[in-house]
Amino acid sequence: MWEYSEKVREYFFNPRNSGPLEEANGVGDVGSIQCGDALRLMLKVDPGTEVIEEARFQTFGCGSAIASSSALTEIIKGMTLDEALKVSNQDIADYLDGLPPEKMHCSVMGREALHAAIANYRGETQTDAHEEGALVCKCFAVDALLIEDVVRANSLNTVEEVTFYTKAGGGCASCHEGIEEILAKVKGERSGPGEVSPPMKPIAPKAAPGLTLVERIRRIEAVLESVRPMLVRDHGDVELVEVQGRNIYVHLKGACSGCMMEAATLGGIQQKMIENLGELVQVLPASYMPTGISC
Amino acid sequence: MNPIYLDNNATTRADPEAVAAMLPFFTEHFGNPSSIHAFGSQVGKALKEARQKMQALLGAEHDTEIIFTSCGTESDTTAILSALRAQPEKNIVITTVVEHPAILSLCDWLEKEGYVVHRLRVDKKGRLDLDEYRSLLANNVAIVSVMWANNETGTIFPVETMAEIAAARGIMFHTDAVQAVGKVPINLKAAKIDMLSFSGHKLHAPKGIGVLYLRRGCRFRPLLRGGHQERGRRAGTENAPSIVALGKAAELAIEHMARENTEVRQLRNRLEQGILSQVTHAFVTGDTANRLPNTSNIAFEYVEGESILLLLNKQGIAASSGSACTSGSLEPSHVMRAMGIPYTAAHGTIRFSLSRYTTEEEIDRVIAAVPPIIAQLRELSPYWNKNGPVENPERAFAPAYA
Numbered sequence: 273m274w275e276y277s278e279k280v281r282e283y284f285f286n287p288r289n290s291g292p293l294e295e296a297n298g299v300g301d302v303g304s305i306q307c308g309d310a311l312r313l314m315l316k317v318d319p320g321t322e323v324i325e326e327a328r329f330q331t332f333g334c335g336s337a338i339a340s341s342s343a344l345t346e347i348i349k350g351m352t353l354d355e356a357l358k359v360s361n362q363d364i365a366d367y368l369d370g371l372p373p374e375k376m377h378c379s380v381m382g383r384e385a386l387h388a389a390i391a392n393y394r395g396e397t398q399t400d401a402h403e404e405g406a407l408v409c410k411c412f413a414v415d416a417l418l419i420e421d422v423v424r425a426n427s428l429n430t431v432e433e434v435t436f437y438t439k440a441g442g443g444c445a446s447c448h449e450g451i452e453e454i455l456a457k458v459k460g461e462r463s464g465p466g467e468v469s470p471p472m473k474p475i476a477p478k479a480a481p482g483l484t485l486v487e488r489i490r491r492i493e494a495v496l497e498s499v500r501p502m503l504v505r506d507h508g509d510v511e512l513v514e515v516q517g518r519n520i521y522v523h524l525k526g527a528c529s530g531c532m533m534e535a536a537t538l539g540g541i542q543q544k545m546i547e548n549l550g551e552l553v554q555v556l557p558a559s560y561m562p563t564g565i566s567c
Numbered sequence: 568m569n570p571i572y573l574d575n576n577a578t579t580r581a582d583p584e585a586v587a588a589m590l591p592f593f594t595e596h597f598g599n600p601s602s603i604h605a606f607g608s609q610v611g612k613a614l615k616e617a618r619q620k621m622q623a624l625l626g627a628e629h630d631t632e633i634i635f636t637s638c639g640t641e642s643d644t645t646a647i648l649s650a651l652r653a654q655p656e657k658n659i660v661i662t663t664v665v666e667h668p669a670i671l672s673l674c675d676w677l678e679k680e681g682y683v684v685h686r687l688r689v690d691k692k693g694r695l696d697l698d699e700y701r702s703l704l705a706n707n708v709a710i711v712s713v714m715w716a717n718n719e720t721g722t723i724f725p726v727e728t729m730a731e732i733a734a735a736r737g738i739m740f741h742t743d744a745v746q747a748v749g750k751v752p753i754n755l756k757a758a759k760i761d762m763l764s765f766s767g768h769k770l771h772a773p774k775g776i777g778v779l780y781l782r783r784g785c786r787f788r789p790l791l792r793g794g795h796q797e798r799g800r801r802a803g804t805e806n807a808p809s810i811v812a813l814g815k816a817a818e819l820a821i822e823h824m825a826r827e828n829t830e831v832r833q834l835r836n837r838l839e840q841g842i843l844s845q846v847t848h849a850f851v852t853g854d855t856a857n858r859l860p861n862t863s864n865i866a867f868e869y870v871e872g873e874s875i876l877l878l879l880n881k882q883g884i885a886a887s888s889g890s891a892c893t894s895g896s897l898e899p900s901h902v903m904r905a906m907g908i909p910y911t912a913a914h915g916t917i918r919f920s921l922s923r924y925t926t927e928e929e930i931d932r933v934i935a936a937v938p939p940i941i942a943q944l945r946e947l948s949p950y951w952n953k954n955g956p957v958e959n960p961e962r963a964f965a966p967a968y969a
Binding site: 284338 | 872874881948950
């Protein structure tokens with residue numbers, strides 16, 4: 273059985289704010305009975321202040337789906353709509369002292385319901401084009417269609433690259449066989465009928481064009497800047513600490529530090545550094561920096 | 568309050584007599600049965616006795632037809648790979664859509680390796696179409712593998728008849744009988760079944776011990792090569808303590824076979840009637856007229872299985888579910904989907920599987936516990952409105968995101 277936190281169990285066994293809300297003026301429905309998860313979030317919003325006065329839910333789903341729905345209603349009550357829109361799925365998971373990785377999608381469903389309910393209150397329509405394929409990475413709930421699309425769009429060749437772009441495969445690693453199969457499939461399409469796909473070439477770093485130290489640091493910062501939005505989205509951040517020859521030391525902050533994805537994240541940053549600097553470098557956590565050396 | 572265990576199709580409690588029988592083989596009788604000295608020969612004798620007890624349970628003609636393995640999955644894998652390697656000119660495997668993952672995952676992999684796999688479909692009650700089966704029996708079929716009884720619904724397949732049909736065409740027949748052995752009478756010497764898989768822990772023996780029955784004369788290629796153990800058909804030092812325990816469990820199973828089909832069956836029926844008379848929008852899945860006596864799979868519409876299990880567990884009741892959430896995948900049980908059980912019900916299927924240890928008092932406690940749990944969850948469900956499902960649930964609930 274799943275390892276649910278005490279708080280998840282409490283919110284499942286004794287859910288707060290469940291049942292229909294007759295005077296609701298914003299309703300968000302997400303999920304479906306096909307997926308085995310469905311959530312209806314009902315809000316009563318004060319039209320003058322846009323404060324959420326009351327929030328209730330009805331959920332068809334597993335223990336963590338019910339607990340996430342209930343937690344969401346507790347979090348957003350008393351918030352203005354603009355404040356509520358800033359609530360992320362991670363906030364819902366944090367409120368419950370964490371969810372098992374396989375169940376993070378329950379918190380995502382909560383956030384989606386919230387956005388749908390607010391859109392409904394404001395008279396906006398929302399569409400969702402995301403189609404779901406078979407679940408490949410169970411740690412991060414990444415499905416086959418998404419991986420396929422990303423592999424195709426970015427011409428990815430390795431499992432590590434897929435992990436960097438989608439997170440898939442960055443946890444327990446048991447889905448690497450499945451990811452390799454998707455890579456092989458897309459690669460087959462790329463080469464076209466009758467053609468033999470060329471053997472994979474490692475990206476040959478261009479000869480170091482003799483960058484000045486300042487140019488080099490600027491480029492390193494630019495690479496970090498380009499990955500920052502992705503990290504911030506997951507409540508993390510990255511900071512350049514030191515550059516010593518081929519070793520670039522960075523400090524992963526917030527949710528990134530100690531995350532099981534740390535190695536994969538650094539690996540991905542390193543790949544980008546190599547491409548941008550045109551030389552082989554190593555991106556390492558600041559804690560690896562030899563002590564006693566000053567700049 | 569004592570916990571109630573109704574998940575015996577997942578695994579069973581080892582019988583204390585089986586455990587007592589195995590213990591001396593860790594300490595006093597620790598010898599390697601292959602050794603020539605007294606330490607070894609005592610163990611060799613005990614293994615022979617266990618083999619004969621297993622032979623009696625399966626109604627096999629010879630005790631040498633019994634090969635001890637490590638589990639049901641190993642037996643299944645050995646059987647199918649053996650058939651393909653022994654008959655390299657044949658490249659087709661026939662199986663069913665409702666097999667255990669031990670067979671299905673192997674077949675998926677075989678397909679990638681270039682073999683052809685036909686999966687027989689089932690109807691709404693989980694039954695096979697024998698005409699479809701006959702039509703698929705071509706000359707290059709290497710093996711047919713059909714489970715004796717389904718682990719989720721208990722539905723029994725006519726494997727003896729199917730084996731006869733295959734034998735008439737000269738095609739090998741294997742059955743995964745992990746759920747059936749000890750619950751339905753089996754007499755292999757009168758059947759045309761070439762290979763049969765079994766796992767000890769489903770029948771009150773310990774985990775980590777399995778059996779592959781291999782009919783004398785059936786062409787065979789071992790999975791594990793290395794030693795002469797099991798007459799060279801399964802190398803690796805014998806798991807003597809577990810084999811001895813399995814022998815004891817087989818002996819007890821023969822003794823209790825009648826009880827499974829009388830007392831246990833009555834308790835199962837009492838449970839079903841007790842629940843269904845109180846809960847609306849619930850039904851039994853599978854072929855109710857032809858299934859294992861200990862298994863009941865009930866679909867509760869508009870509620871989700873994991874939630875039911877968590878609430879049952881809170882009251883000390885253990886069962887299992889075909890819901891997507893319990894497996895970590897997004898799809899509900901492949902068995903429920905194959906039978907065309909609608910999504911409104913497939914996510915809420917609960918399997919209760921009894922054993923000879925189950926008591927009437929336990930069943931009555933479960934009958935009392937289930938209806939309030941279903942009512943509680945339906946109250947939370949957007950598909951439920953006070954006393955019944957909302958009208959046209961698919962339309963009443965219109966998600967912005969799918």
